[in-house]
Amino acid sequence: MQIGIGIIGVGTVGSGTVDILLEKKAYYQELYGLDFNITMVCARTDEELAPFRALGLTGSTQVQDIMTNPAISIVVELAGGYELPKSWIEQALTAGKHVVTANKALIAKYGAQLFPLAAKNKRHFLFEAAVGGGIPIIRSLQEALTGNSVNSIKCIINGTCNYILTEMSQKGSAFASVLAEAQSLGYAEADPTFDVDGIDSAHKLAILATLGSKQYVDFNKIHIEGIRRINETDIAFAREMGFVIKLLGVFSKVEGKTDARVHPALLPGDHLLASVNGVLNAVYLETDHLGPTLQTGAGAGKYPTASAVVADIVAIGRQGVKGGMSPIPMDFFSEGNPADLLPIEETSSAFYLRFTTRDETGVLASITKILSQQGISVESMIQKGHQKKDRVVIVMVTQVCKEGLMRQALEQINTLNFMVQPAAMIRFI
Amino acid sequence: MQIGIGIIGVGTVGSGTVDILLEKKAYYQELYGLDFNITMVCARTDEELAPFRALGLTGSTQVQDIMTNPAISIVVELAGGYELPKSWIEQALTAGKHVVTANKALIAKYGAQLFPLAAKNKRHFLFEAAVGGGIPIIRSLQEALTGNSVNSIKCIINGTCNYILTEMSQKGSAFASVLAEAQSLGYAEADPTFDVDGIDSAHKLAILATLGSKQYVDFNKIHIEGIRRINETDIAFAREMGFVIKLLGVFSKVEGKTDARVHPALLPGDHLLASVNGVLNAVYLETDHLGPTLQTGAGAGKYPTASAVVADIVAIGRQGVKGGMSPIPMDFFSEGNPADLLPIEETSSAFYLRFTTRDETGVLASITKILSQQGISVESMIQKGHQKKDRVVIVMVTQVCKEGLMRQALEQINTLNFMVQPAAMIRFI
Numbered sequence: 001m002q003i004g005i006g007i008i009g010v011g012t013v014g015s016g017t018v019d020i021l022l023e024k025k026a027y028y029q030e031l032y033g034l035d036f037n038i039t040m041v042c043a044r045t046d047e048e049l050a051p052f053r054a055l056g057l058t059g060s061t062q063v064q065d066i067m068t069n070p071a072i073s074i075v076v077e078l079a080g081g082y083e084l085p086k087s088w089i090e091q092a093l094t095a096g097k098h099v100v101t102a103n104k105a106l107i108a109k110y111g112a113q114l115f116p117l118a119a120k121n122k123r124h125f126l127f128e129a130a131v132g133g134g135i136p137i138i139r140s141l142q143e144a145l146t147g148n149s150v151n152s153i154k155c156i157i158n159g160t161c162n163y164i165l166t167e168m169s170q171k172g173s174a175f176a177s178v179l180a181e182a183q184s185l186g187y188a189e190a191d192p193t194f195d196v197d198g199i200d201s202a203h204k205l206a207i208l209a210t211l212g213s214k215q216y217v218d219f220n221k222i223h224i225e226g227i228r229r230i231n232e233t234d235i236a237f238a239r240e241m242g243f244v245i246k247l248l249g250v251f252s253k254v255e256g257k258t259d260a261r262v263h264p265a266l267l268p269g270d271h272l273l274a275s276v277n278g279v280l281n282a283v284y285l286e287t288d289h290l291g292p293t294l295q296t297g298a299g300a301g302k303y304p305t306a307s308a309v310v311a312d313i314v315a316i317g318r319q320g321v322k323g324g325m326s327p328i329p330m331d332f333f334s335e336g337n338p339a340d341l342l343p344i345e346e347t348s349s350a351f352y353l354r355f356t357t358r359d360e361t362g363v364l365a366s367i368t369k370i371l372s373q374q375g376i377s378v379e380s381m382i383q384k385g386h387q388k389k390d391r392v393v394i395v396m397v398t399q400v401c402k403e404g405l406m407r408q409a410l411e412q413i414n415t416l417n418f419m420v421q422p423a424a425m426i427r428f429i
Numbered sequence: 430m431q432i433g434i435g436i437i438g439v440g441t442v443g444s445g446t447v448d449i450l451l452e453k454k455a456y457y458q459e460l461y462g463l464d465f466n467i468t469m470v471c472a473r474t475d476e477e478l479a480p481f482r483a484l485g486l487t488g489s490t491q492v493q494d495i496m497t498n499p500a501i502s503i504v505v506e507l508a509g510g511y512e513l514p515k516s517w518i519e520q521a522l523t524a525g526k527h528v529v530t531a532n533k534a535l536i537a538k539y540g541a542q543l544f545p546l547a548a549k550n551k552r553h554f555l556f557e558a559a560v561g562g563g564i565p566i567i568r569s570l571q572e573a574l575t576g577n578s579v580n581s582i583k584c585i586i587n588g589t590c591n592y593i594l595t596e597m598s599q600k601g602s603a604f605a606s607v608l609a610e611a612q613s614l615g616y617a618e619a620d621p622t623f624d625v626d627g628i629d630s631a632h633k634l635a636i637l638a639t640l641g642s643k644q645y646v647d648f649n650k651i652h653i654e655g656i657r658r659i660n661e662t663d664i665a666f667a668r669e670m671g672f673v674i675k676l677l678g679v680f681s682k683v684e685g686k687t688d689a690r691v692h693p694a695l696l697p698g699d700h701l702l703a704s705v706n707g708v709l710n711a712v713y714l715e716t717d718h719l720g721p722t723l724q725t726g727a728g729a730g731k732y733p734t735a736s737a738v739v740a741d742i743v744a745i746g747r748q749g750v751k752g753g754m755s756p757i758p759m760d761f762f763s764e765g766n767p768a769d770l771l772p773i774e775e776t777s778s779a780f781y782l783r784f785t786t787r788d789e790t791g792v793l794a795s796i797t798k799i800l801s802q803q804g805i806s807v808e809s810m811i812q813k814g815h816q817k818k819d820r821v822v823i824v825m826v827t828q829v830c831k832e833g834l835m836r837q838a839l840e841q842i843n844t845l846n847f848m849v850q851p852a853a854m855i856r857f858i
Binding site for chain 2: 016020024027031032033128133134135136139140143144145147148151214271272275276287288289290291292293294295296297298303304306307308309310311314315318320324328329332371
């Protein structure tokens with residue numbers, strides 16, 4: 001059976017998708033009896049289209065040419081951005097076409113509007129490539145782990161941050177120098193905000209947490225902290241204690257409420273996530289029946305991501321583009337079914353605290369007094385001379401306490417005269 | 430929609446399957462609109478059936494009652510063994526019922542006969558629980574990673590062996606004492622042959638390698654070595670070198686041939702598989718586009734395994750028991766499409782060698798002379814006094830060589846008078 005595909009956007013992932021579809025055309029024909037045909041590729045300019053036209057493909061600068069082409073039954077949106085892709089996907093679904101996207105920001109922001117439209121039109125709307133690149137975590141949550149309920153998720157879902165933290169840890173380098181290196185290697189964007197401030201991770205966590213809990217986790221309600229404030233001292237202290245620092249997405253159900261947040265965290269060195277290094281991504285799930293399970297692999301990159309896009313195309317092809325199996329039910333991905341998010345102040349953690357102070361007597365007494373007034377117990381403490389004269393660095397590890405209490409304590413401590421800079425705080429997971 | 434299920438075998442996995450289906454009945458109804466109904470459970474005796482009848486389920490000691498019941502559209506075979514389950518599955522498929530099994534030995538042995546029968550009858554025949562317990566590795570290979578071709582597999586797929594090797598490594602204990610402990614904890618059978626001699630791993634590897642290569646890998650042609658000969662010395666030497674010893678299933682394509690084998694192997698300590706400890710299973714895949722990817726989790730146990738059985742039941746339910754999507758194409762799982770297996774002698778590895786000899790002069794010269802006659806280069810060597818007087822243990826690490834040459838060398842070395850016991854040999858991976 002011939003299946004017509006229209007691809008919008010021929011950047012990195014789009015051109016990887018074209019490559020794989022051409023390379024494996026005969027393989028899919030033989031294995032599944034499916035003839036995937038790239039009917040049209042669409043880009044903003046003829047320059048971008050030139051290499052694809054050179055391959056014999058039909059190119060257009062008008063997305064409408066894809067929408068109105070009756071030979072196209074699967075539209076692949078790989079353009080990026082929010083508003084235009086949203087309107088294209090709406091048009092495609094309304095026109096009875098199936099849709100595949102890799103656009104996590106779009107799913108996190110507009111999924112709640114697009115999934116019902118897909119259901120209404122009985123069309124597939126798949127997005128395996130949106131989280132974890134080529135790791136099949138979306139399909140695992142939607143289809144493979146249906147014998148389980150997901151109790152919690154801990155995940156490393158931003159390769160840029162994981163690369164930076166791994167390099168800082170392995171080479172003892174500072175954040176800024178590793179970031180510059182990552183930018184020169186193409187692992188970080190010129191404007192790294194989206195990655196290093198945790199926004200990309202939060203988009204992905206919103207999707208995973210919604211699939212895991214079957215309740216809509218609103219990206220805007222997720223507490224987000226990035227990795228800019230992590231320094232070499234923190235990483236070295238963590239290692240001394242047998243821990244590593246990772247930027248994690250964290251989801252769990254706490255007494256009926258949903259705890260979803262993105263922040264750097266201290267992980268025990270023997271945790272399965274602790275050895276996930278470099279640009280690798282990993283998703284660690286705790287489920288009711290299977291228990292803990294981990295999937296890891298390339299979370300970004302041309303071909304890893306494109307391979308997930310192609311897997312979605314194959315899934316639609318196998319299920320029959322004209323009907324057959326119903327789309328995966330996504331009714332729960334709706335603003336009308338919101339998860340009740342636990343405010344960050346009400347979450348509980350053990351904390352790593354780093355105080356940089358002037359070298360005065362009474363510093364420790366003042367800090368510990370404020371902590372104890374909030375009922376926070378200190379489990380261990382290390383004091384070290386600082387590279388700069390007359391300064392000391394004090395690191396404390398607390399027992400588990402409510403974050404609200406910790407925030408109140410730190411607010412008070414930060415007003416003390418001997419504090420050289422605001423206290424740094426990292427949660428244990 | 431109501432979907433009738435007949436379960437044959439109510440041992441550990443069967444009763445876990447009943448529990449999950451009952452527990453999640455309302456959840457599946459709400460999420461998928463599917464009402465999974467356990468129409469009948471079947472066991473050898475009324476005693477075994479009593480607790481299920483007490484739950485209000487219909488029990489029978491006659492498998493025929495399931496086969497002839499028109500309300501049953503999915504037959505779940507969890508009885509174990511080969512011949513009877515094979516005939517039941519044939520009957521069920523012929524009668525137009527879908528089949529789910531957790532029986533890896535059956536799939537490895539009779540899959541090539543049963544998959545064509547399922548295809549002919551247009552019925553699903555699913556087996557997610559057969560490999561890796563609840564880890565969704567079968568579905569990943571069949572459906573989620575279809576944008577990739579699998580170049581190689583390395584896997585830890587026997588929890589008993591992984592538990593024993595982990596304990597030996599962490600506690601410095603001997604094989605026999607850890608085995609006894611594993612038996613008392615229920616992690617090893619009274620007759621542990623199937624597990625510790627690698628047979629169970631080879632059944633599972635045959636399935637994974639067939640799915641990965643899309644060519645039939647015959648279980649009977651897989652080279653199998655178990656873990657009985659691994660001793661504390663080997664594990665200690667491995668650790669000194671920065672390696673761990675794991676029982677691995679290994680598959681790769683080598684110049685058009687298939688290399689498939691099960692044996693203990695030395696893995697670098699920083700390999701993703703190296704930290705998979707205890708009863709955990711893990712499958713490490715190298716693919717053309719995604720690159721390396723790992724899935725890990727509970728590879729055995731009542732609820733982990735049952736959760737995979739239930740995921741298969743849900744998959745069939747969602748696809749519509751009366752038709753809809755075609756079964757996953759398994760035409761390649763056929764004796765008519767055999768993989769060309771590379772004989773073990775033609776594989777290449779670096780080797781760890783342990784020689785236990787009398788303490789004589791000239792021992793080292795004699796051993797190295799034979800190795801060099803076969804063209805085998807020694808990369809490093811450690812000689813240590815043995816606990817017993819007048820004995821020494823020599824450990825050598827060789828460069829990569831053809832296994833056939835190594836076997837010839839060891840055959841000669843083992844005839845030398847000073848050898849106290851045959852040389853031990855472990856491959857690096």
